[in-house]
Amino acid sequence: xxxxxxxxxxxxxxxxxxxxxxxxxxxxxxxxxxxxxxxxxxxxxxxxxxxxxxxxxxxxxxxxxxxxxxxxxxxxxxxxxxxxxxxxxxxxxxxxxxxxxxxxxxxxxxxxxxxxxxxxxxxxxxxxxxxxxxxxxxxxxxxxxxxxxxxxxxxxxxxxxxxxxxxxxxxxxxxxxxxxxxxxxxxxxxxxxxxxxxxxxxxxxxxxxxxxxxxxxxxxxxxxxxxxxxxxxxxxxxxxxxxxxxxxxxxxxxxxxxxxxxxxxxxxxxxxxxxxxxxxxxxxxxxxxxxxxxxxxxxxxxxxxxxxxxxxxxxxxxxxxxxxxxxxxxxxxxxxxxxxxxxxxxxxxxxxxxxxxxxxxxxxxxxxxxxxxxxxxxxxxxxxxxxxxxxxxxxxxxxxxxxxxxxxxxxxxxxxxxxxxxxxxxxxxxxxxxxxxxxxxxxxxxxxxxxxxxxxxxxxxxxxxxxxxxxxxxxxxxxxxxxxxxxxxx
Numbered sequence: 116x117x118x119x120x121x122x123x124x125x126x127x128x129x130x131x132x133x134x135x136x137x138x139x140x141x142x143x144x145x146x147x148x149x150x151x152x153x154x155x156x157x158x159x160x161x162x163x164x165x166x167x168x169x170x171x172x173x174x175x176x177x178x179x180x181x182x183x184x185x186x187x188x189x190x191x192x193x194x195x196x197x198x199x200x201x202x203x204x205x206x207x208x209x210x211x212x213x214x215x216x217x218x219x220x221x222x223x224x225x226x227x228x229x230x231x232x233x234x235x236x237x238x239x240x241x242x243x244x245x246x247x248x249x250x251x252x253x254x255x256x257x258x259x260x261x262x263x264x265x266x267x268x269x270x271x272x273x274x275x276x277x278x279x280x281x282x283x284x285x286x287x288x289x290x291x292x293x294x295x296x297x298x299x300x301x302x303x304x305x306x307x308x309x310x311x312x313x314x315x316x317x318x319x320x321x322x323x324x325x326x327x328x329x330x331x332x333x334x335x336x337x338x339x340x341x342x343x344x345x346x347x348x349x350x351x352x353x354x355x356x357x358x359x360x361x362x363x364x365x366x367x368x369x370x371x372x373x374x375x376x377x378x379x380x381x382x383x384x385x386x387x388x389x390x391x392x393x394x395x396x397x398x399x400x401x402x403x404x405x406x407x408x409x410x411x412x413x414x415x416x417x418x419x420x421x422x423x424x425x426x427x428x429x430x431x432x433x434x435x436x437x438x439x440x441x442x443x444x445x446x447x448x449x450x451x452x453x454x455x456x457x458x459x460x461x462x463x464x465x466x467x468x469x470x471x472x473x474x475x476x477x478x479x480x481x482x483x484x485x486x487x488x489x490x491x492x493x494x495x496x497x498x499x500x501x502x503x504x505x506x507x508x509x510x511x512x513x514x515x516x517x518x519x520x521x522x523x524x525x526x527x528x529x530x531x532x533x534x535x536x537x538x539x540x541x542x543x544x545x546x547x548x549x550x551x552x553x554x555x556x557x558x559x560x561x562x563x564x565x566x567x568x569x570x571x572x573x574x575x576x577x578x579x580x581x582x583x584x585x586x587x588x589x590x591x592x593x594x595x596x597x598x599x600x601x602x603x604x605x
Contacts, residue, residue, distance in 0.1 A: 163203065164196025165240060177218060177235040182566060183534040184466040185226030187601065189216075189235045198314070198322065198348045201236060205346065206320030208234050214600045215318070217346045219259060219286030224469045225566040226601045227341070228289075233597075238288050241348055244268045253311060255351045258288025263448065265352075270444060273415070275357035277303040281391075283448055288347040293564050294339045294515040296505065296525060298389035298410065301382040304509035307338040314349030318593025322348075336588035339515040341563060342599035343585065344592040358416035361388070361446045363439050366407040366431035371487070372480050373430050374405040375502075379476060379522050381409060382504040386425060388412040394500035400492035405502070407431065410446065462497045465531040466540050469498075469565035470547045476504070476522040478557040483526050486550055493539065494546060496532040501525065513581050518559045525562060544568055563602075574604045 169191050178188040190213070193204050208215050214233030221228065228235070241257035244265060248254070251274050256265055262276065263283035269275055278299045280290060291313075295306025303309060312326040315337055323345070325334040336344040364387075368374035374392065381390055389410035395403045411420040422438065441449070457463040474482050483502060490500075504522045517523050528550075532539045547567045554560065560577055561567050575582050589596070589605055596605050 163193075163200045165200050166194045166196075167204070168192050168194065176221075177237075178229060180221045180223040180226060180228060182224035182226065182467050182469075183464060184468060184537075184540045184566070185229065187226055187229035187231035189230050189233055191234050193234060193236045194240050195236065195238070196240065198241065198316070201241075201316050201346060201348055202320055202322050204234060204236065205316050205318065208597060209318065209320050209595060212595055212597065214597050215346070216599050216601060217258070217288065217292075217342060219289030220261070220284060222282075222285055222289065223601075224467050224564065227563075227599070229601050230599075233600075236346060238286060238346075238348070241288075247272055247274065247354065251354060253351055253353055255312075255349060256287055257349050258286060258291075258347045260287045261285065262287065262290070266444065266447060269354055270357055273357055274354040275443070276306070276352055277309050277355045278306045279447055280306070282450055282454070284454075287350055287352070291338060291347055291350060292340065292342050294512070294562065296562065298391040298408070298503065300509065301390050301504055301506045301522075302385055302388065302509070304506070304511060305339070305515055307512040307515060308509060309353040310338060310350055311353060312351040313337055313347060315345035315347055317345045318595065318598045321592075326351075332584070332588055333592060335513050336585055336592070338512050340585065340588075341514075341602050341604065343602065343604055344588045344598065346598070356416045358388075358412035358414065358443050360413045361441055361443055362411045362413065362420040362422075363441060363446060364407075364409045364411075364426070365437040366409065366426075366429065367435040368405040368407060368431055371402070371405060371484055374407060375480055375483075375524075377429050377431070378407060378504045378524075380428070381407075382506060382522050388417065391501065391503040394487060394502050396490065396492075396495065396500070398492060400490045400495055402487050402490070408503075412443075462531055464534060465497060466534040466536070467498070467566075468530050468532075468540055468543045468547060470526075470528040470530065470550055470567065471562040471565040472526045472551065472554045472559060473505075473517045473562050474524045474526055474554055474559040475518040475557060476520045476524060478559070479524040479526075482554060482557050482559070483524070485553065486526070486528075490528075493532075494530065494543065495528065496530055496539075498529040498531040501527040501529065514578065514585060516560050516577055516579065516581070523559075527562075527565075569603060571603065571605070574602075 173192045174188055177192050178186045195201050214230045216228050216230040217236045217238050218228040219238050238259040241259040243257045245255040261284055278297050280297045290306050314324055316322050387409040391408045393406050397403045504524050507521050510517050551561055551567045
């Protein structure tokens with residue numbers, strides 16, 4: 116006996132070949148199935164420009180991420196052919212109370228862009244790069260654009276985004292949802308601090324444009340808002356003059372405090388355009404030293420680098436500096452060979468229960484020292500440790516929560532262990548939580564791209580005085596609470 120029309124809703128989706136496929140959603144079982152030609156009385160959403168798929172391989176891929184230790188399987192995956200597709204499907208999900216999560220390059224580490232029993236929107240197809248503004252100071256792009264592609268496009272005009280993450284193969288929408296920190300952040304803040312406008316689809320399926328002067332509440336709730344109030348579908352980004360070449364300095368240090376002092380000095384003086392650092396360990400995981408990474412931009416973005424002036428007063432190990440000149444894009448994409456090697460070796464497929472912490476500058480020596488002293492080879496696996504300063508006054512986006520003080524630090528334990536070693540993953544998640552508690556006690560917080568078990572109470576504490584504004588925006592723009600449930604915030 117045929118089911119009553121009200122019990123099944125039919126979607127018409129376009130396959131990759133352009134042929135129409137009909138998929139039915141059953142709100143009782145929250146399941147989808149191919150049904151053939153829709154019967155009389157069944158309701159169909161407008162045809163999509165892209166593809167809605169329930170293919171098992173697509174669902175399996177959407178139930179995984181770079182972390183490789185959390186898995187939530189969606190009911191369907193949307194590969195939009197246009198922003199209109201995002202609007203249509205979010206409205207559909209709003210009507211049927213289906214959770215929704217946008218997914219860029221799938222580089223989350225804790226299931227953040229996964230959604231059990233709902234819809235994953237793969238934004239990679241929203242990859243349009245618009246023309247630069249007349250004065251070359253901004254560009255409008257789709258959320259699925261990768262920073263590598265954007266930078267290559269803007270370099271053709273002598274321009275560059277002011278802040279870039281070290282790994283360029285991330286999407287614009289993905290990093291703007293969390294913040295986007297990098298070696299230029301001590302000069303320009305996070306990537307979210309360089310955004311002038313956003314194009315979004317709210318949790319109710321309304322497409323809106325927002326900026327600091329138009330729907331500011333939505334603008335500020337979306338940037339570093341972890342996808343809780345809207346799906347980013349486009350952004351207008353600031354651009355600055357790009358150098359042709361850069362000079363890179365790798366400066367070794369034998370003790371942590373001297374390394375941190377020099378980093379703080381360079382961050383305050385803004386002597387370099389790019390400033391990061393890495394902690395090195397021995398085979399047992401014990402602290403061995405640090406390497407300060409500083410980069411000066413050459414013409415036309417800056418003067419020809421002067422080694423004597425740039426290194427004056429620093430206390431790195433004598434005779435240990437490595438200095439090299441690189442093309443600007445070669446510098447930005449310098450991780451590409453290492454990433455290729457990780458993929459070739461299989462380490463790219465390891466579990467990555469990362470820990471990313473933001474520590475007050477006046478506590479970083481003690482806190483980082485304690486955490487590093489406890490580090491073992493098993494705690495890091497095939498990963499590495501980053502430690503570098505930011506500029507508090509440049510971090511102006513309300514929902515990117517950082518510690519007080521002029522020079523906070525990012526400490527990142529980029530752990531990597533075999534994905535099938537579930538005991539190690541559980542142990543490292545517990546270690547991440549203990550480390551987070553230590554940092555909170557010192558006035559710090561987490562940079563929420565890692566794998567730290569969090570409760571709703573933790574999220575309230577994380578957002579602090581910004582919580583009422585985020586909660587109000589959630590009620591207004593995602594009234595049914597459907598967006599990005601993998602964060603566990605609401």
